[in-house]
Amino acid sequence: MPQGQVNLIRRLFTLSLPLPIESYRGVIAKVKIGATKSEGGSRSYSTTVGGARTLPFYTFEGLNPPPVLALEVYDHLVSPPVGVMEAFGDVIMDPVEWIRVVDRFNPDIINLNVRSISPLTLNRSVKDAMHLLEEVLQATGRPLMITGIMDPIHTEDISRNTEFLKQAAECFKGERLLIGPVTVEAYETVAEAALTNGHNLLAKSNMDVNQAIRLNELLSAKGVSTDRIVVDVTTGALGYGIEYTLSTMERLRLRALQGDRMAGSPMIFFVSENVFISEFREPPLNLSIYETAAAVAGLMSGADLVSLFYVESLHMVRSLLSEFPWGGG
Amino acid sequence: MNFLGEAVEISEKKLSPMDLYKLLPKTNCGKCGSPTCMAFAFKLAQGAVAVDKCPFLTDEAKRALIGLTAPPIAVVAIGRRSREVKVGGERVSFRHEDKFYNEPAIAVELNDLTDADAVKTTLKTLRRYEVERMGQTLKINMLALRNLSSENDAFIRLVETVRGVEYPLIISTENPTLAGRALDIIRDEHPLLHGASLRNITMMAMLAKRFNCPISIKASDWGEFLSCVDRLKGLGFSEIVLQPPGDTLKQLMENLTIIRRLAVDKKFTKLGYPTIVFSSDVKSNVPEHLTVSALLVRYASIIVVKPEVLPLIRPVMLLRQSIMMDPRAPISIKPGLYTIGEPSENSPVLLTTNYALTFHILRSDLKNQNVNCYLLVVDTGGLSVACSIAGNKLKPDSVKQMVEETGLEAKVGHKMLVIPGRAAKLAGEIEDITGWRVLIGPFNSKDIADFLRKHNLIEQ
Structure with missing residues (x-):
């Protein structure tokens, strides 16, 4: 038992208050992202997401590993949020340059979203996207998360997303990327490619605990274990349905700690949606205050990995995390 | 245990x-x-x-x-009956287990070290932070008048300056003499008296009884807390507020969580009261809107903030509105046919769901784009388009039922339904079941006018 916990128990003992500590049967799986040279990849380090043993910020019960923070880069932004040009300048027109910029701010992971492959938008070819990925892997040594079409609804999008992720898995074999999203509708091809080439999967399901568990079961039947999966149940921004995401994460985390292994993959929370909402575009507010308020709520609901847009947000969330003690998991 | x-x-x-x-x-x-x-x-x-x-x-x-x-966390009402703010009344630790009952109150701190002009300026700006949203007003709920000055009259001058404002008040002082003078000035306002501890509990309790107001305990450890609660309960108090011990974010969050879990999940009645925290007293370098967000998500019932935080308060109020949504019944509007502008029989018909926010955003976007049209609002149990598609709550059968119930066919001279881009996968099924032609619209309501023009559904 860590010394902090012993002190706390001692303190509460002497004050005749019963300390409401629960014991949990389940543990959150640890997903390792990024492979270094010695591990067969080219990353300068790797990062572990997950490993929680208790509810988030219940430091009186035990210490969880610190949440991991990612910064996002998009290969194509249709309408950049207000303040983005001021914050980043022209680099947002060039994803490789943009990656070099965010790299300097020391995120644990970088999330490259290659959204322009959608046949409904720019229709960038998968081959072309692979060239981009190659340059990106050169531009940063950090562990990478590679995401395609985040909301694949149309059949064209679903098949393009699958093709993109499969190619990425094969071209960058051994890098231990986090790739996705895979959904209940389309997961098999990408799951096989990820397994064969040593990557992790981002498993996306909407607001439904059972659907998230179902997808993990399907992936597990394909041979992908929970320590190769990061679950995404993000549905909406602050004021736009964020409460569904928060409650789904809380329920999923409780299920996992109660011992349901299929609920036991770490969870990611995408907060950048908050900066794309036009209602919030009122100067002089910096949109990172919306993003970070949402991030804090997500962390309190159990997010193990938070994907942020603004570099200021990264600083702010880090300053909050530094107020708490963390364990090794 | x-x-x-x-x-x-x-x-x-x-x-x-x-x-x-x-x-x-x-x-x-x-x-x-x-x-x-x-x-x-x-x-x-x-x-x-x-x-x-x-x-x-x-x-x-x-x-x-x-x-x-009775809820395991008592309800405490602060302020004059006509505009009182209720805090507490919670029954669960997680919103999905039921819902949260009373929204955490945001109180702005005014202290007696600030000069009267600055206080008046703050009072004038408070309304500026109010937002109308989804039929609710997001706002600052209370003022906390705080005694920090060692000059006794400074506090009384502050109370005089603030007297008459419409916000419920918190009188925060550990000095019973000052508390008595302050309460006398605002005797009908039913404020919260904050600052009781073992040192002053007898006097403070007497004052709270005399002025019939709720009382708040500021104790340095649990032992003092429990003794104070015992004393107050013995005197017949039920409206009690607790300021959990701690001056770091970690300690406060631990203690707020311990109080909630003990009171709600372990039925430990001695701590079954709403809580108050002073976010500006938290020792940290964390941006204050994040401290406030964290305390709000982690069970604080009243959060006192400094006026300097107000420019950052809007995301906090949005977060509060979000977590206060009833998970069993999202804010919804009545399904049916709504008109935007002055539609004619040639005007387009747009389909959407009955989540209040979806409807309000869509309607205001359409108005801004000067589109005249009909909105066919289908019952999805109050879920947004994305959520209802994911949860299979937007049913082609309900679309058919709505088309029939609203007599839509008699109102327009066409059979063309524009559905949201996110509902694209339902297009075929809706066509088959309703017999209407379906056109897949844009993902974003900002693009609707352009879309309708492109398809010659409205005039160029």
Whole structure:
């Protein structure tokens, strides 16, 4: 038992208050992202997401590993949020340059979203996207998360997303990327490619605990274990349905700690949606205050990995995390 | 569970409708609005109905039922009856288990070290931070008048300056003499008296009794807390607020969580009261809107902020509105046919769901784009388009039913339905079931006018 916990128990003992500590049967799986040279990849380090043993910020019960923070880069932004040009300048027109910029701010992971492959938008070819990925892997040594079409609804999008992720898995074999999203509708091809080439999967399901568990079961039947999966149940921004995401994460985390292994993959929370909402575009507010308020709520609901847009947000969330003690998991 | 010192009652027994049923008349008269006494007992157990809905209870049964059904966190009302703010009343630790009942109040701190002009300026700006959203007003709820100056009259001058404002007040001082003078000035305002501890509890309790106001305990450790609660309960107080010990974010969050878990999940009644925290007293370098967000998500009932935080308060109020949404019944609007502008028989018909926010955003976007059209709002149980597609709650059958119920065919001279881009996968099925042609619209309501123009559905 860590010394902090012993002190706390001692303190509460002497004050005749019963300390409401629960014991949990389940543990959150640890997903390792990024492979270094010695591990067969080219990353300068790797990062572990997950490993929680208790509810988030219940430091009186035990210490969880610190949440991991990612910064996002998009290969194509249709309408950049207000303040983005001021914050980043022209680099947002060039994803490789943009990656070099965010790299300097020391995120644990970088999330490259290659959204322009959608046949409904720019229709960038998968081959072309692979060239981009190659340059990106050169531009940063950090562990990478590679995401395609985040909301694949149309059949064209679903098949393009699958093709993109499969190619990425094969071209960058051994890098231990986090790739996705895979959904209940389309997961098999990408799951096989990820397994064969040593990557992790981002498993996306909407607001439904059972659907998230179902997808993990399907992936597990394909041979992908929970320590190769990061679950995404993000549905909406602050004021736009964020409460569904928060409650789904809380329920999923409780299920996992109660011992349901299929609920036991770490969870990611995408907060950048908050900066794309036009209602919030009122100067002089910096949109990172919306993003970070949402991030804090997500962390309190159990997010193990938070994907942020603004570099200021990264600083702010880090300053909050530094107020708490963390364990090794 | 381990104990030391006095024995503490802890039970994790959930309230059973059977225990309540035993106390009811069992006549199934229906006067309460429920068909049977058993149905009424179930509603009581959920906290969905008040005990006095049953007109035939003996006084004894009534008292017992109120005791059994009271929320584990007491309700405390602060301010004049007409504009009081209620805090507490919570029944669960996680919103999905039921819902949260009273929104955490945001109070702005005014202290007696600030000069009167600055206080007046702050008072004038408070309204600026109010936002109308989804039929609710997001706002600052209270003012906390705080005694920090060692010059006694400074606090009294502050109370005089603020006197007459419409916000419920918190009188925060550990000096009973000052508290008495302050309460005398605003004697009908029913403020919260904050600052009771073992050092002043007798005097503070007397004041709270005399001015009939709720009282808040500021203790440095749990032992002092429990002693103060005991004293106040002994004097007949039920409206008590607790300031959890701690001056770091970690300590405060731990203690807020411990209080909530003990009171709600372990039925430890001595801590079953709403809480107050002063976010500006938290020692940290964390941006204050994040401190406030964290405290708000982690069970604080009243959060006192400095006026400097107000420019950052909007995301916090949005977060509060979000977590206060009833998970069992999202804010929804009545399904049906709505008109935007002045539609004619040639105007397009747009389909959407009955989530209030979806509807409000869509309507204001359409108005801004000067589109005249019909909006066919289908019942999705109050879910947004994305959520209802994911949860399979937007059903082609309900679309058909809505087309028929609203007499849409008689109102327009065409059979063309524009559906949201996110609902694309339902296009074929809706066509088959309704017999209407379906056009897949854009993902974003900002693009609707362009879209309709491109398809010649509205004039160029």
